[in-house]
Amino acid sequence: MDRLKDKVAIVFGAGPNIGGTTAHFLAREGARVCVTDVREDAASGTAQFIRERGWEAVSMVGDARNDADVQRIVAATVEKYGRLDIVVNMAGRVHWADVLDMQLDDWQDSVASFATAGMLTTQHSARAMLACGSQGSIIHLLSTAAHFGEADGAAYCAAKAALLNFARSAAMDLAHHGIRVNTVTPCSMEHQLWTTMRDEMFDPDWKQPERRGFYSRQEYLDQLPLRRFPRAADLAMATxxxxxxxxxxxxGADLPVDAGLRFKYPTWTPGKHDPVDIGDYARATRVTRYGEEQELLTELLGEPIERP
Known part of the structure; x- marks a missing residue:
């Protein structure tokens, strides 16, 4: 459990799922972690969870899209711990809209949330690493949206793709300093069954949204060769x-943590040959917070789960 002993990390974007789990796993490998988020309760909750388990963590409030906030967070972390070795950026907000209906403000917010935040967190972190003599590692969390076009997702796909190629270019700029820049790409996550997709799973009167880019959990699960959704812990371990x-x-590398989705033949549907019902999948799923298993999903949200 000492793979990151004596290293200092910042995680931009907290909460009990991806960001909090990543911060937790970094800390349990020996890193001292600064957890940041635009929400004070998310950042402080993650830091408290880590400290309760005997590891070192502090929380700071800030927006990764804001130059002054990123500078302040990086400077405060270095002041407290004397160095900076690891930066994980997973901040961002998603906007869905057909390109004909897209609002300019939503487009600009998507670009700021991912591409601009990626540039700022990389730039200020790399400067700090150079100043303290650290050959550090900078990691950005992406999405399959960085690699594919998605109906109603032009803003999200464009911003994530921009972050992907920004990270590749930054990796080349920083290579001669010994600073590495890599990315991790998940697909739709298991925790979305009890967060963004809970109505679909548990509301008997739920109606499918009238959106061209929408797909059900069953349709998504049917596309995954490993027949399961990635969990926050899967991303945290890759990070x-x-x-x-x-x-x-x-x-400059991108690690896909997507149950094989990116590399399957497009017209092959694994679910037709190895069927897994989304209701059965959900009933067997345990909710995780910060990477630790909690109650069964049905215990958290209640029965029944009758439809795909």
């Missing part, structure tokens, strides 16, 4: 690997 010296010769 720990990229943060550690085990990946010392990797930069």
């Amino acid at each position: 720990v690997f990229l943060a550690s010296d085990e990946s010392a010769c990797m930069t």
Whole structure:
């Protein structure tokens, strides 16, 4: 559990799912972690969870899209711990709209949430790493949207794709300093069954939204060769690997954590050959917070789960 011993990390974007789990897994491998979020309760809740388990963590409030906030967070972390070795950026907001109906403000917010936040967190973190003599690791969380076009998702797809190629270019700029920049790409996550998709799973009167880019959980599950959704812990473990010296010769790389989705043949539907009913899947799923298993999903949200 000492793969990151004596290293200092910042995680931009907290909460009990991806960001909080990543911060938790970094800390349990020995890193001292600064957890940041635009919501004070999300940042402080994650830091408290980590400290309760005997590891070092502090929380700070800030917006990764804001230059002054990112500078302040990086400077405060270095002042407290004396160095900076790892930065994980997973901040951002999603806007869905057909390109004909897209609002300029939503487009600009998407670009700021992902591409601009990626640039700011990389730039200020890399400067701090150089100043303290650290050959650090910077990791950005992406989405399958960075690699594909999605109906109603032009703003999200464009912003994530921009972040992907920004990270690749930044990796080239920083390589001669020994600073690595890599990315992790998940697809739709298991925790969305009890967050953004809970009505679909548990409301017997739920109606499918009238949106061209919409797909049901069953339709998504049917596309996954490994027949399960990725969990926050899966992303956190990939991030720990990229943060550690085990990946010392990797930069500009993207790790897909997507149950095989990106690499399957487009017209092949795994669910037709190895069927898994989304209701059965949900009934067997345990809710996780910060990567630790809690109650069964049905215990949290109640029965029944009758429809795909």
